[in-house]
Amino acid sequence: DTGVSQDPRHKITKRGQNVTFRCDPxxxxxxxxxxxxxxxxxxxxxxxxxxxxxxxxxRLLSDRFSAERPKGSFSTLEIQRTEQGDSAMYLCASSSxxxxxxxxxxxxxxxxxxx
Amino acid sequence: xxxxxQIPAALSVPEGENLVLNCSFTDSAIYNLQWFRQxxxxxxxxxxxxxxxxxxxxxxxxxxxxDKSSGRSTLYIAASQPGDSATYLCAVTGEWGGSEKxxxxxxxxxxxxx
Numbered sequence: 001d002t003g004v005s006q007d008p009r010h011k012i013t014k015r016g017q018n019v020t021f022r023c024d025p026x027x028x029x030x031x032x033x034x035x036x037x038x039x040x041x042x043x044x045x046x047x048x049x050x051x052x053x054x055x056x057x058x059r060l061l062s063d064r065f066s067a068e069r070p071k072g073s074f075s076t077l078e079i080q081r082t083e084q085g086d087s088a089m090y091l092c093a094s095s096s097x098x099x100x101x102x103x104x105x106x107x108x109x110x111x112x113x114x115x
Numbered sequence: 116x117x118x119x120x121q122i123p124a125a126l127s128v129p130e131g132e133n134l135v136l137n138c139s140f141t142d143s144a145i146y147n148l149q150w151f152r153q154x155x156x157x158x159x160x161x162x163x164x165x166x167x168x169x170x171x172x173x174x175x176x177x178x179x180x181x182d183k184s185s186g187r188s189t190l191y192i193a194a195s196q197p198g199d200s201a202t203y204l205c206a207v208t209g210e211w212g213g214s215e216k217x218x219x220x221x222x223x224x225x226x227x228x229x
Contacts, residue, residue: 004158035217042119042204042219043159056216091158101146102208102217106158 004107020078021110025094035091117142121220136190138205151204
């Protein structure tokens with residue numbers, strides 16, 4: 001197992017364009033999380049899936065953001081009509097139901113730059 | 116609302132020095148506290164996880180303590196090495212708003228000079 005995989009690692013886009021990030025969790029993990037980290041800040045929670053069900057969305061996740069996990073495996077995070085304020089590192093993490101609360105395994109992140 | 120503060124924001128030490136990083140949190144109703152390491156442009160690697168009932172955890176040259184009642188944790192790094200240079204993040208979990216999520220501090224950027 002190679003851990004949590006995220007793609008692309010870097011994305012540069014112009015304001016107003018749509019972008020999509022993909023996360024492949026550790027294969028036996030049924031929980032998947034998205035966090036956002038801006039420069040000089042700690043990661044902030046965006047949303048959380050258990051299997052294919054999206055159980056929680058942060059108020060940070062505006063209506064321009066949508067996350068899916070169609071078959072309970074990989075997940076996508078789409079940002080529509082990107083704004084400069086969306087520039088950040090988008091981190092995906094996964095865990096298993098039997099793990100300690102907060103025992104998450106993070107991917108390397110997808111860095112978004114909006115020009 | 117849970118808030119996590121880390122002091123100092125940055126720290127530069129010579130190789131071989133022992134050092135302490137500090138973390139404080141405002142709501143003591145936590146499930147656990149975790150210390151992460153983050154290298155520039157990379158994801159997070161968990162270093163130590165302390166359950167709310169525990170006082171400390173050790174891994175190699177790292178020792179983390181937890182004083183839940185006072186809302187404080189420290190990460191002690193012994194005999195620091197240049198390879199320890201990274202940002203260290205503290206995070207707590209608890210049932211805030213009805214769900215279990217990690218709340219992070221802003222991190223301490225550590226530089227160990229050879």
